[in-house]
Amino acid sequence: MRTRRAEYSESTRQALVDSAVDLFTKRGYAGTSLDEVVKRARVTKGALYHHFSGxxxxxxxxxxxxxxxxxxxxxxxxxxxxxxxxxxxxxxxxxxxxxxxxxxxxxxxxxxxxxxxxxxxxxxxxxxxxxxxxxxxxxxxxxxxxxxxxxxxxxxxxxxxxxxxxxxxxxxxxxxxxxxxxxxxxxxxxxxxxxx
Amino acid sequence: MRTRRAEYSESTRQALVDSAVDLFTKRGYAGTSLDEVVKRARVTKGALYHHFSGxxxxxxxxxxxxxxxxxxxxxxxxxxxxxxxxxxxxxxxxxxxxxxxxxxxxxxxxxxxxxxxxxxxxxxxxxxxxxxxxxxxxxxxxxxxxxxxxxxxxxxxxxxxxxxxxxxxxxxxxxxxxxxxxxxxxxxxxxxxxxx
DNA sequence: CACCGGTACGTACCGGCGGTATGTGAGATA
DNA sequence: TATCTCACATACCGCCGGTACGTACCGGTG
CATH class of the missing domain: 1.10.357.10 (Tetracycline Repressor, domain 2)
Incomplete structure (x- = not known):
């Protein structure tokens, strides 16, 4: 069953990955801070650490x-x-x-x-x-x-x-x-x- | 002219590089902290930043x-x-x-x-x-x-x-x-x- | 030998970053 | 409607790279 919350969740996850691909491409892994990633994705670190372990x-x-x-x-x-x-x-x-x-x-x-x-x-x-x-x-x-x-x-x-x-x-x-x-x-x- | 101070200085520099090679090999660049490097070389960060820019x-x-x-x-x-x-x-x-x-x-x-x-x-x-x-x-x-x-x-x-x-x-x-x-x-x- | 200048460090501290603990509110459930 | 749950937000910690500044010792000079 495709609930509303699940769609929102998937969407923010996608946004985080999009942001990560972008920044890792431009500045590399070490040069990219998670604060930048979540800022570009318009969420906070709480969201990031909910979807990914680190x-x-x-x-x-x-x-x-x-x-x-x-x-x-x-x-x-x-x-x-x-x-x-x-x-x-x-x-x-x-x-x-x-x-x-x-x-x-x-x-x-x-x-x-x-x-x-x-x-x-x-x-x-x-x-x-x-x-x-x-x-x-x-x-x-x-x-x-x-x-x-x-x-x-x-x-x-x-x-x-x-x-x-x-x-x-x-x-x-x-x-x-x-x-x-x-x-x-x-x-x-x-x-x-x-x-x- | 080969002064005494220069020998000491060169020695600590060598010790720092030795330590760095060791730790970078074992734990990689990102996994190695400068505190570890200077500790193993038995000096402090002051010495490190005197010899190297970073x-x-x-x-x-x-x-x-x-x-x-x-x-x-x-x-x-x-x-x-x-x-x-x-x-x-x-x-x-x-x-x-x-x-x-x-x-x-x-x-x-x-x-x-x-x-x-x-x-x-x-x-x-x-x-x-x-x-x-x-x-x-x-x-x-x-x-x-x-x-x-x-x-x-x-x-x-x-x-x-x-x-x-x-x-x-x-x-x-x-x-x-x-x-x-x-x-x-x-x-x-x-x-x-x-x-x- | 006294003095001094500079070099080769040591010490104390700062800002940023990865990671964590905990609060909270919207949406699902009954 | 009451409750539960999960998807986040917030606040905070410890570590680490880097910096500013203090200091002791060596080497040259009069």
């Missing part, structure tokens, strides 16, 4: 929000029925573009591993971007496109390379050019792994 | 300390006079091992980009590990071992992949095995880039 939990909620949105747009790209290789390439392109959005860049790529701790981050990423990337790699192996290799490891390396590439693009003085270069470099790496 | 500056000193030590051991590996390709491989192996040391892993790989900010981190790394890696890649290109490519970009991607690989090893339940797998995977990527 600052960390609020960050994880923001993390989940951003990642969920990202997964949606990425799966849309990947669920075409083209050749596995071409689909994978399209997915990589889409992911690099995602990494250039400030929200994703700051919260997911840069801060999450430190704020959540590497272990917790790794665990959470299983259900989000990294999980998607790993299944993509698995598909390529199954399709015989790239040589047999420990999928987990290869996916980790690729994930790291992609993040570094995206950061490079983002802080470049000529993002367009750097973007093309990064894409070409990644494609070259993949071609090097491809079976003849 | 917590950030102290972190950068710790960063420089750890990186300097790393560079020393890495250049020792690289300055053999073997074939460029073999030297590069040896360097990569040595770097992965470095990343498994807790100090390097926590302070340099995980926290530095967030604490210092990506731009500042990138700038600092020019004189340390990344600088070394990039010149190594440049040497391989010059020697005709790998195909022409924007060296900066390739080095960035490699750097990201190596960091991810090292983190994977460190948090693995079977580090020995994972270590071998990561090394093999990296070698395969490099072989894919090698000229025929």
């Amino acid at each position: 600052k960390q939990a609020l960050f994880e909620a923001a993390f989940a929000r951003v990642e969920t949105k990202a997964i949606e747009s990425l799966t849309a790209v990947v669920t075409g029925d083209g050749a596995p290789w071409d689909t994978a390439i399209a997915g990589l392109r889409a992911y690099v573009r995602k990494c250039l959005e400030p929200e994703y860049q700051r919260i997911i790529v840069h801060e999450a591993p430190v704020v959540m701790g590497w272990e917790r981050w790794r665990e959470a990423e299983e259900h989000f971007s990294f999980g998607l990337l790993r299944t993509a790699v698995q598909l390529l192996v199954d399709a015989g496109e790239i040589e047999e290799a420990p999928v987990e490891i290869m996916a980790r390396l690729l994930f790291g390379a992609l993040s570094a590439g995206a950061s490079t693009i983002a802080s470049s003085s000529d993002p367009k050019r750097t973007g093309r270069e990064v894409e070409r470099a990644i494609l070259r790496v993949l071609e090097g792994l491809r079976k003849k | 917590k950030q500056a102290l972190f950068e000193a710790a960063f420089a300390r750890v990186e300097t030590k790393a560079i020393e051991s890495l250049t020792a590996v690289v300055t053999g006079d073997g074939a460029p390709w073999d030297t590069a491989i040896a360097g990569l192996r040595a770097y992965v091992r470095k990343c498994l040391e807790p100090e390097y892993q926590r302070i340099i790989v995980h926290e530095a980009p967030v604490v210092m900010g990506w731009e500042r981190w990138r700038e600092a790394e020019e004189h340390f590990s990344f600088g070394l890696l990039r010149t190594a890649v440049q040497l391989l290109v010059d020697a005709g071992e790998i195909e022409e490519a924007p060296v900066e970009i390739m080095a960035r991607l490699l750097f990201g992949a190596l960091s991810a690989g090292a983190s994977t090893i460190a948090s693995s339940s079977d580090p020995k095995r994972t270590g071998r797998e990561v090394e093999r995977a990296i070698l395969r990527v490099l072989e894919g880039l090698r000229k025929k």
